[in-house]
Amino acid sequence: xxxxxxxxxxxxxxxxxxxxxxxxxxxxxxxxxxxxxxxxxxxxxxxxxxxxxxxxxxxxxxxxxxxxxxxxxxxxxxxxxxxxxxxxxx
Amino acid sequence: xxxxxxxxxxxxxxxxxxxxxxxxxxxxxxxxxxxxxxxxxxxxxxxxxxxxxxxxxxxxxxxxxxxxxxxxxxxxxxxxxxxxxxxxxxxxxxxxxxxxxxxxxxxxxxxxxxxxxxxxxxxxxxxxxxxxxxxxxxxxxxxxxxxxxxxxxxxxxxxxxxxxxxxxxxxxxxxxxxxxxxxxxxxxxxxxxxxxxxxxxxxxxxxxxxxxxxxxxxxxxxxxxxxxxxxxxxxxxxxxxxxxxxxxxxxxxxxxxxxxxxxxxxxxxxxxxxxxxxxxxxxxxxxxxxxxxxxxxxxxxxxxxxxxxxxxxxxxxxxxxxxxxxxxxxxxxxxxxxxxxxxxxxxxxxxxxxxxxxxxxxxxxxxxxxxxxxxxxxxxxxxxxxxxxxxxxxxxxxxxxxxxxxxxxxxxxxxxxxx
Numbered sequence: 001x002x003x004x005x006x007x008x009x010x011x012x013x014x015x016x017x018x019x020x021x022x023x024x025x026x027x028x029x030x031x032x033x034x035x036x037x038x039x040x041x042x043x044x045x046x047x048x049x050x051x052x053x054x055x056x057x058x059x060x061x062x063x064x065x066x067x068x069x070x071x072x073x074x075x076x077x078x079x080x081x082x083x084x085x086x087x088x089x090x
Numbered sequence: 091x092x093x094x095x096x097x098x099x100x101x102x103x104x105x106x107x108x109x110x111x112x113x114x115x116x117x118x119x120x121x122x123x124x125x126x127x128x129x130x131x132x133x134x135x136x137x138x139x140x141x142x143x144x145x146x147x148x149x150x151x152x153x154x155x156x157x158x159x160x161x162x163x164x165x166x167x168x169x170x171x172x173x174x175x176x177x178x179x180x181x182x183x184x185x186x187x188x189x190x191x192x193x194x195x196x197x198x199x200x201x202x203x204x205x206x207x208x209x210x211x212x213x214x215x216x217x218x219x220x221x222x223x224x225x226x227x228x229x230x231x232x233x234x235x236x237x238x239x240x241x242x243x244x245x246x247x248x249x250x251x252x253x254x255x256x257x258x259x260x261x262x263x264x265x266x267x268x269x270x271x272x273x274x275x276x277x278x279x280x281x282x283x284x285x286x287x288x289x290x291x292x293x294x295x296x297x298x299x300x301x302x303x304x305x306x307x308x309x310x311x312x313x314x315x316x317x318x319x320x321x322x323x324x325x326x327x328x329x330x331x332x333x334x335x336x337x338x339x340x341x342x343x344x345x346x347x348x349x350x351x352x353x354x355x356x357x358x359x360x361x362x363x364x365x366x367x368x369x370x371x372x373x374x375x376x377x378x379x380x381x382x383x384x385x386x387x388x389x390x391x392x393x394x395x396x397x398x399x400x401x402x403x404x405x406x407x408x409x410x411x412x413x414x415x416x417x418x419x420x421x422x423x424x425x426x427x428x429x430x431x432x433x434x435x436x437x438x439x440x441x442x443x444x445x446x447x448x449x450x451x452x453x454x455x456x457x458x459x460x461x462x463x464x465x466x467x468x469x470x471x472x473x474x475x476x477x478x479x480x481x482x483x484x485x486x487x488x489x490x491x492x493x494x495x496x497x498x499x500x501x502x503x504x505x506x507x508x509x
Binding site for chain 1: 103113114115117118119120121122123224274275276278279281282283286294295298329330331332378381383394396397398399401
């Protein structure tokens with residue numbers, strides 16, 4: 001299963017400059033674990049002691065995963081997962 | 091002239107320092123970036139006398155704002171009245187109320203002109219020719235107007251179902267207005283993606299550290315207009331949760347610079363019950379808010395379900411000994427009418443929220459009856475007429491004769507709200 005993960009510009013130094021990476025996994029959390037395995041530089045940016053950082057938002061096909069099942073949200077082939085900084089707006 | 095006072099930007103979570111650029115978050119932990127000032131140098135450069143000698147607008151505090159040079163956008167913004175509201179105070183049963191009235195801010199009648207003046211002046215310093223924002227309405231008006239005056243191209247993204255007056259008050263300035271099907275939070279997410287893809291200056295995204303600083307001037311003005319002192323209580327509306335924190339920061343800075351006597355101020359946050367992530371977190375004892383997917387309130391300017399500064403607002407309210415409350419749409423319209431008929435101030439729905447929440451906090455004893463409170467009025471009622479139009483008495487229609495007029499005087503009705 002290939003999931004397209006959108007990487008925000010400031011994190012692309014950890015993904016060989018790639019804006020999108022294709023990864024596999026059954027859930028959002030599993031996809032991110034695979035992302036970290038492939039690009040270890042992402043680990044500390046996205047997670048703090050195993051918890052997703054407070055100001056990181058994740059959107060599966062444009063829906064905030066907090067309105068789905070968070071990191072346990074199942075994903076399927078062709079889904080888009082966007083990592084987006086939360087410090088915006090207001 | 092102010093270049094020497096800004097040292098750079100700093101992550102609010104981990105303290106990592108960054109040079110000034112158009113970015114809003116830390117690449118280590120995604121924490122928000124804020125401006126890092128050299129307060130010692132500012133303290134030497136700034137005095138009450140110096141501030142008082144300058145024109146009555148927000149730039150009289152320009153050493154505390156993050157520009158390299160003189161401002162070039164929004165030169166007349168700020169300097170709004172702090173109104174002593176004795177008739178409202180009598181009605182609510184409290185010793186003293188002050189209204190900080192940004193309903194008459196220039197040019198677009200909301201506090202957003204303050205943040206936009208800083209953000210667009212900075213956008214020009216950084217070389218942007220295209221700017222934009224995600225907005226619940228007031229910011230849209232302000233970016234559109236100030237960008238027009240500055241000759242900048244503006245892309246304004248709003249929820250498609252916003253109040254007519256707020257859409258009209260954006261389009262008229264020639265901005266590219268894009269209505270998005272979805273909530274404000276969805277608009278905001280899209281704008282974050284646009285800002286970084288197109289490399290434009292989005293005032294509340296990649297220019298947000300500068301933008302947010304403009305709100306401090308609302309706080310400086312309160313303290314100066316009180317005669318260089320701090321009030322006991324502030325009731326602030328909360329949408330993204332930034333303003334309340336910036337008023338607190340303004341007070342803290344004035345204390346640190348010796349411009350006011352430092353004293354504890356209780357910060358109270360006000361929201362609508364139909365979109366209350368921050369007040370809910372405070373009342374439920376949570377350390378941070380839970381986002382609200384589908385806000386539903388007439389206070390559209392406060393309808394942010396996932397406030398970027400929610401975590402910091404909850405923390406500030408708790409640490410200052412304040413509280414947060416939320417009020418129903420009916421309470422909001424009643425409070426708008428109460429404010430209008432007691433003080434002659436027609437505030438938008440968000441002003442109804444702060445007045446109604448003040449009443450609630452008084453009833454709960456969280457603000458003492460013998461104390462002093464500043465209520466923040468951040469927008470103008472002419473922009474949200476739809477919210478009250480059905481609740482007001484219609485004018486009595488008569489023939490142009492004294493006969494028709496006389497009975498109206500004998501049975502004079504209360505000129506107030508029905509529902």
